[in-house]
Amino acid sequence: MTRKSPQDLRSARWFAPDDLRSFGHRSRMMQLGYAEEDFRDKPIIGILNTWSELNTCHSHFRERVQDVKRGVLQAGGFAVEMPSLSLDESFLKPTSMLYRNMLAMETEEMIRAHPLDGVVLMGGCDKTTPGLVMGAISAGVPMIYLPAGPMLRGNYAGKALGSGSDAWKYWDERRAGKLSDAEWIGIQGGIARSAGTCMTMGTASTMMAIADAMGLTLPGASSIPAVDSGHQRMSAECGRRIVEMVFEDLTPDRIITEGACRNAAVVAMATGCSTNAVVHLIAMARRAGVNLTLDDLDALGRTTPLLANIRPSGKDYLMEDFFYAGGLRALMKQIEDRLDVSAMMVNGKTMGENLEGAAVYNDDVIRPISNPVYAEGSLAVLRGNLCPDGAVIKPAACDPKFHVHEGPALVFDSYPEMKKAVDDETLDITPDHVMVLRNAGPLGGPGFPEWGMLPIPKALIKKGHRDMLRISDARMSGTSYGACVLHVAPESYVGGPLALLQNGDIVRLDLAARRLDMLVDEAELARRKAAWIKPEGRYERGYGYMFSQHVTQADQGCDFDFLQTDFGRTAGEPDI
Numbered sequence: 001m002t003r004k005s006p007q008d009l010r011s012a013r014w015f016a017p018d019d020l021r022s023f024g025h026r027s028r029m030m031q032l033g034y035a036e037e038d039f040r041d042k043p044i045i046g047i048l049n050t051w052s053e054l055n056t057c058h059s060h061f062r063e064r065v066q067d068v069k070r071g072v073l074q075a076g077g078f079a080v081e082m083p084s085l086s087l088d089e090s091f092l093k094p095t096s097m098l099y100r101n102m103l104a105m106e107t108e109e110m111i112r113a114h115p116l117d118g119v120v121l122m123g124g125c126d127k128t129t130p131g132l133v134m135g136a137i138s139a140g141v142p143m144i145y146l147p148a149g150p151m152l153r154g155n156y157a158g159k160a161l162g163s164g165s166d167a168w169k170y171w172d173e174r175r176a177g178k179l180s181d182a183e184w185i186g187i188q189g190g191i192a193r194s195a196g197t198c199m200t201m202g203t204a205s206t207m208m209a210i211a212d213a214m215g216l217t218l219p220g221a222s223s224i225p226a227v228d229s230g231h232q233r234m235s236a237e238c239g240r241r242i243v244e245m246v247f248e249d250l251t252p253d254r255i256i257t258e259g260a261c262r263n264a265a266v267v268a269m270a271t272g273c274s275t276n277a278v279v280h281l282i283a284m285a286r287r288a289g290v291n292l293t294l295d296d297l298d299a300l301g302r303t304t305p306l307l308a309n310i311r312p313s314g315k316d317y318l319m320e321d322f323f324y325a326g327g328l329r330a331l332m333k334q335i336e337d338r339l340d341v342s343a344m345m346v347n348g349k350t351m352g353e354n355l356e357g358a359a360v361y362n363d364d365v366i367r368p369i370s371n372p373v374y375a376e377g378s379l380a381v382l383r384g385n386l387c388p389d390g391a392v393i394k395p396a397a398c399d400p401k402f403h404v405h406e407g408p409a410l411v412f413d414s415y416p417e418m419k420k421a422v423d424d425e426t427l428d429i430t431p432d433h434v435m436v437l438r439n440a441g442p443l444g445g446p447g448f449p450e451w452g453m454l455p456i457p458k459a460l461i462k463k464g465h466r467d468m469l470r471i472s473d474a475r476m477s478g479t480s481y482g483a484c485v486l487h488v489a490p491e492s493y494v495g496g497p498l499a500l501l502q503n504g505d506i507v508r509l510d511l512a513a514r515r516l517d518m519l520v521d522e523a524e525l526a527r528r529k530a531a532w533i534k535p536e537g538r539y540e541r542g543y544g545y546m547f548s549q550h551v552t553q554a555d556q557g558c559d560f561d562f563l564q565t566d567f568g569r570t571a572g573e574p575d576i
């Protein structure tokens with residue numbers, strides 16, 4: 001492999017020529033207090049930092065970026081920090097998903113437009129991982145992903161608390177009148193104890209693991225807790241490594257191959273991934289020109305054992321335990337024969353090389369194949385007359401009695417309408433009912449909100465029920481659980497068959513057959529379809545308008561239709 005020389009650097013186009021424009025570029029770098037030799041002929045590394053005080057999961061990034069810079073300088077590069085759109089899961093309304101593609105666009109455009117030879121992407125909270133990675137794939141310069149890492153495990157009154165999962169669980173207890181104010185406030189103070197992402201196997205942990213398995217992080221980096229000093233060392237190593245990647249010209253197209261995407265999918269299944277992984281993985285793969293489909297994911301879900309005993313799919317442990325048990329490398333070692341070990345990773349080694357020496361230190365946390373949490377079933381893809389383009393369910397996270405179920409539909413057209421009903425203690429509902437929320441998809445939500453774990457109606461909670469079959473065209477949080485069918489496509493807002501369902505219609509789920517149907521005859525469905533009126537668009541202006549014109553459906557990854565092309569096929573870089 002030929003090594004790049006300084007004259008071949010992309011940034012040389014900005015800084016090397018003896019002309020007026022380059023004079024301007026150099027003088028502006030000097031405005032920062034740098035001498036010309038500080039940046040001339042050196043790889044310029046952009047550090048895309050999604051720090052924000054409203055992104056509480058990334059609160060350590062203000063310090064970590066210094067570690068990255070230290071590494072870049074040590075390796076002979078020049079580092080520039082660039083603030084990036086920070087998509088926090090905690091506060092953004094209607095949903096951070098609305099803005100994932102905006103982060104992807106910003107990332108791509110800002111990399112392309114600036115004198116950067118390589119980038120370190122700092123993210124972790126749910127949508128930041130796919131957003132940053134999708135954009136950087138399309139930009140095509142060498143990149144390394146620096147995962148925020150999970151926060152410490154939650155704690156209240158001697159009990160471990162898991163992000164999200166335990167909030168839902170204890171909220172149901174509170175609604176059932178079983179939790180005092182003092183206990184509730186104690187849980188509130190104990191469930192988010194440090195910087196870092198949700199420490200269940202939610203979307204953040206899932207997506208960081210996916211980035212790791214795809215080869216985009218230093219091996220095993222995704223498991224390091226955010227506040228561990230090892231996280232600082234990993235950050236500095238990212239800085240050192242990206243400089244070398246620039247000289248090696250190790251671009252994303254050499255890493256994100258079909259094998260790498262499949263590796264990511266297999267690992268996601270073995271971790272008991274968030275259902276959101278489906279949408280993001282498809283979108284990321286497509287950016288890299290790999291056609292990963294819902295059917296591929298269903299096939300892997302059927303055959304991959306769930307080995308990570310982490311909530312919500314696992315019962316007992318959290319991400320901190322996973323790290324101490326050996327972390328993602330140890331998990332991947334268990335399923336090495338199902339992975340493409342020839343896949344190249346950002347450290348310049350193959351996955352096989354990177355798994356050498358990986359070991360499990362607690363086989364209750366990271367199970368051997370001979371003793372999985374579940375033999376299969378992280379994810380399943382359903383089809384049927386309710387979801388011709390697919391829907392997703394997480395069999396391992398729901399009561400098996402719902403794996404085959406028939407019951408009458410109770411349909412809600414909006415979230416407020418549903419919320420009112422679930423709080424009504426006199427609601428006429430049985431445990432066999434199938435609760436349905438529609439108009440909650442990519443366009444209907446808008447933005448594909450995480451409403452899919454519809455709350456169990458109070459009327460049933462009081463009688464001791466904690467699960468029931470629920471269906472929506474929404475997503476759900478990766479920390480959620482229950483018999484929830486999600487991502488129904490096409491969504492009801494664009495006239496998918498879910499729009500035609502009526503109260504009392506019998507809905508049938510047959511998980512083994514991967515079917516979801518409404519038992520309504522064709523002629524009746526045709527009559528309802530003819531009477532269906534297309535709702536008005538949600539937006540008339542702004543980003544939301546662009547989103548609504550171009551977002552694809554859930555089975556396509558919800559990227560913008562004009563962005564899901566492979567590496568860097570744009571008009572190119574302005575040669576001025």
Ligand code: FES
Pocket residue numbers: 057088089090124125126163196197198202204
């Ligand atoms: Fe940031 Fe869950 S809120 S990862």
Ligand code: MG
Pocket residue numbers: 089126198202203204477478479
């Ligand atoms: Mg989440």
